[in-house]
Amino acid sequence: MANSFVKDTLTEIAVKRLSGKAQTSTRLTIEGETIGSTVSVAASTVFGEAVPNDPSGTLFALTDNVEKIRFELSPIPDSFYQATNAETGEGTGVTTYHGYALKITGSYETNSSNPAAGTGVFQDGFHLSGSRGALQIVPPNQSSLKGDANKYNAKIYSTNGPQIAADSSIDWYLDQFAGILFIEDPVDYGTIGSPNTGNLVPYVVEAYIYTGKMVSTRLDDASPSTGGGGHFLATGSSASPISASLNVGTDDIFKISSGSTDLVTLSTTGGETNFNINGNLVATQYIVSSSVTFMTQSFSSGSTIFGDSLTDTHLFTGSLFITGSQTFTTMSNSQYNEIAYVSKSADGRTELRFSHVIDGGSF
16 A cells, blocks of 8 residues: 555664665665665755854853744644554553644744844744744754753743653654654643643743854855855864865966956976966065075166165175166265275276275265
8 A cells, every 4th residue: 555654664764864875675784775875955954154062041142153042832733643552652642732833932033132033034933844944953962062061952841830851751852953842642732722731731942043154155155156255264273273285286276366367376387386476565574584595686676775774784795786876975984095996897897896894884
């Protein structure tokens, strides 16, 4: 008969798929299945940011990208039935509601510290099940803390006030993604809009919602086609430094272009690394440190000034050739009358020669 799988088969299908395998036979183990499978997820439903490990425990308080809020419970009409012994394992249950949909409390927009409150999915009365993953409860596996110290463990409170423990006799399970509370062995809920009062009648849920960006939004932010500018942001600290490496061949390592013009390139040619800028290099301090002991030629257009004080000293090693006129001011503290003279070299070149080492002078 169609749609009448044996429950063991349905369980096997689910377990194999969660284990990365497709179901081809009830006689094969997970290891025996050879065809891979998985549970598909959309980038729009995956958290794009890390959440805090230990958020604030204050209701409606925002900690980075999570907020602790309160949900009201709406009984799901189709979940109204009497559970059998086979379904509960504990005898025939009462005829009542087993499924409840979580919706944001009606006072959320008034009390919330979320800047987005009142917009999108962050509105009073919004159901998680209607968001298709845009609004999600942060699951406990997002914190490394254990037991009660893990604040991402959702808490369910009864119509009578006390919290319904996780190991309660009603056997409840919360689907954080869908925002659905399922109770296997419920007590009589009463009627919608007028629930019974009792320590095991579910009333509200307190949990943390994710308020940050999803992966799809983060990708859009980094895409030039959507106006994001093609940027990536990484933040580190002394405790968690950021490091990166890039293994390249002989092609460009890094390039910034505007249209057909290369603005900045970092490339390797002949075993050398070259950094080219199509424009001006402006820096508050420019330091060259190298083992190279020679320079072929260095040109500078316009006027050039070396130093800004008579106490500055400039050392030249090797020959100094000057083209054009030369003007020398009086050299103070000199012990010699003849400081410099001009002569002709053997090849007819004009040379400026210094006759003595100047003691204390400057020019």
